[in-house]
Amino acid sequence: MGIIKKLPYYSEKVPGGSIVATQLEAVLNFAQAKSLWYLLFGTACCAIELMCTGASRYDFDRLGMIFRASPRQADLIIAAGTITKKMAPRLKRLYDQMAEPRYVLAMGGCTIKGGPFYYDSYSVEKGIDHIIPVDIYVPGCPPRPESLMEGCLHLQEKIKKQKLNNWQEK
């Protein structure tokens, strides 16, 4: 990992090295995009739709996405369901435990802006984007499995465009 991060830097010094780096970048990003293992993180209603998406009719595995129970082995955290103020530190912690490169998909209205619990609720975090950085927002209450998969495809497109140099910041 360390070497690969520095690769763009070293490749500048060799003639033609940047071409190699670009090609390598494309391959690595492709691999990353095609193999998004998601963390089993469901809190509320969206978790049921997340399970449905993993089940027979929609089948997340078609996209190469399988769930991992341990955050260390996951690439993507699908925040499915309301994040309360009590849960927020835990979400932050799970995100911190994940290995780079890591991505976040905010599923459902609650994770985007508090959803139906925006008004009058004393305990709901109004959007997870002030806890962890979010890559893709999938609106809905709860989103249909199709839209969740659409969100994942958009995330794959996004990953394919990323630069190796930016991995540190991501």
Added chain:
Amino acid sequence: MGKLRTEEFIVNMGPHHPSTHGVCRLMLTMDGERVVNVEPYIGYLHRAIEKICENRTYPQCIPLMDRFEYVTAMSCDYAFSLAVEKLAQIEVPERAEYLRVIMLELNRIASHLLFYATTAMDIGAVTPFLYGFRERELIIDLFEMTCGQRLTYNYIRIGGVSRDILPEFVPKCREALNIIKGKLSDYQGLLNENPIWKARTKGIGVMSQELAVAYGVSGPNLRATGIKFDLRKDDPYSIYDHFDFDIPIGQNGDVFDRYLLRLREIEQAIKIIEQALDGIPEGEYKTKIPFRFKPPAGEVYSRIENSRGEMGLYILSDGSTKPVRVKARGSSYNHLQVLPEVAKDCLIADLVATFASFDIIMPEVDR
């Protein structure tokens, strides 16, 4: 040889753990593999639904009730509507009652299928998980056809239902029921006689009748201990007295009984729906309620039997458009409370099995 000196240690299970179905946190005091003490910590999904309801008009509360217990959202809609109807003494047309019963029982099947899926998953069998979801999709399709949503329906409203069923609903429903009926034997064949499944579930997590009643355990978990108590028969609401169905009960109150009971309840639910489909009368599907709906001052606690047990709603009204207090009683609240008593001194695998068999769903606990 003297007794081996061992040291207890504390394991924090959750709030994010594959087997806690959401965000329950269990603090386990463990002696090796043996769980000495369990202490549930809840509130990771406390969304203050009751507080929000106090600042919403009565019809506006129903979408929140969907999110109170999303696995059987229909029954929550219904519990709230029933409470308000009792409060304001609204008569509901008979067609609406039939539609409600069909939807409630379909939702019960969906919920029990989810139970089948997740319990099998927690005991280590992955494939039943997928099978349960496969048949659940058939029911979800019916709901989607009727009210356009897959999970949070907002279908049962005060005074009736939000819209009438489509003409093709009845044949589609019958078709889905026939498929599920056929698959039920598959489910049982996959697990019932499996020696590993029996070893993992028989005699595990036994709950006595006294304990169950004292802790307010209700629904299938209560019936698995052998008490024949079902609000559909014992405190009849809606039109359940028109139908002929049985209340299955268990004997030992262990994990296996709770599992089998739910599968048998699916059969009974299918029976009710078939009778209801035969007898849907023509007529209105809802009573008009005024736009600024104001029930009279007063209070009511109404309870219904949803797939997990007694779903109760206490509503205190002062005669304005908004309720003064809404207190939702979810049965999982009591089931989680009794868990430390049932799961005392068992292995960690048994704890997971017991937890799964209670069919606890966290939003009902945290609200």
Added chain:
Amino acid sequence: MTKDELKDYIDTHYQDKMKFLDTGRFDLMYEVTKENLLEVSKALRDDENLKFDFLCNLGGADTREHFEVIYSIASVTKRLRLDFKVVFPYDQAEIESVQEIWPAANWYERETWELFGIQIKNHGNLKLFLLPDDWDQGYPMRKDWDAPDFIRMPEL
């Protein structure tokens, strides 16, 4: 036992301790004073003809005038339902625990304490559990409660 019979029974046997209220729209609603709470609860549970052994619900309420704690009880064997409530002013927000009678009351009382600030005597387990561990903003279910990041829904 029908609802009317139950009302007659309670009115004859418990007339000095339970006061009938007409606010109950479906089931019977009684009022019990704070002092009589434990005694009445115990009697209702142990009465051979009633056997209210099942606590359905226990919840506080803030009516803007006073606090109430509403007990909804039922009988599994006799198939009966009954509600009763305890009413007390804001400055005397304290009540006896009914855990000994109905163990299920434990969490309900804890929640009532946590969200309304109604003290529960002899509870023994009054710890925060619904609210975050570092919660210091008071009792959110009270009607006059407010906090900086609490947004009220605008009136239509």
Added chain:
Amino acid sequence: MTPFILLELQPVFVWLYNLLKKIGLSGSWLTIVSYAGLSLIVFGLLSVVALFLVWWERKVSGHVQQRYGPMRNGWHGWYQTLMDGVKLLLKEDVKVVTRDKAVFFWAPIIAFVAAFVPYVVIPFGKGLIVADLNIGILYILAVTTFMVISLLMAGWGSHNKYALLGGMRSAAQVVSYEVPMVASILTVIVFSGSLSMVDIVNVQSGLFFNWFIFRLPFGPIAFMVYITAATAEANRTPFDIPEAEQELVAGYNVEYSGMKFAMFFLAEFINMFTVGAIATTLFLGGWHGVILPSWLWFFVKTLLVVFLLMLFRWTYPRLRVDQLMGFAWKFLIPVAFANLVLAGWMKYARWYW
């Protein structure tokens, strides 16, 4: 020379050996270079096999569960696991601050090595064996035990209670199931009269009724005991308690990420293949078969056994830890030993064909 003989790989290796000789290597250098080359070939082959098995497992699980499994990478997602592997290579290697440094570092490496080492003595085909040791099967039993040490190390080094529980569970489990496994293997050895893998295969030459699994009555029993015990050795459902997802999150590998996790993951699948390979060699007649070349027969049989293990995994619930131990000590071991005694007696009385 029939065309089928051409498919046999042995001439290729002979030619390579002669080539090495021609370029001037001799004596111990020749031995070292040829063995190193063979090991590399086996290593490469097994890496491919492991990647294939991961993909196959996902496809099998998908089709058992009425879905497709990976579909987006090539034909039915054939290079899905390659993508997974590349991604895992790139993942950050999370190092827990509180870990036991050396133990945490070495655990996946030992697991990985322990998974590959048995293949030194496994005959992939007629004459296709790296080293035909005369204590072949004993060597396998000895080196596969390293696996449990690595799991225990992973559990200890991670400084995580779930991992520790997983490590302890796997240690208890593997040690218990070693006994019936050895007893069932001894049943074979009683008849083959040799510990060498090649000899064991040669004893079963001829048509399928010479295979050890069809030696009634003890053959099938020994095979079943072996498969059961080996499933437990490979930590597969219904004996997958060391990594029971619903109880211990991911068990011993809960703190591992990136390449180290990939090592555990591949080691698990290679172990599964080892189980199949040993079962093929001992019970299913090894490379023997008609028409097809011998190495193909070996792979077909092995993959069939692996497929059986996969079907187990996607059908059964998981046993509890005490039931698992009870099953090994109260049922499998008595059966295996009774079977061994029966086999020995029949051998003595020459009641076999």
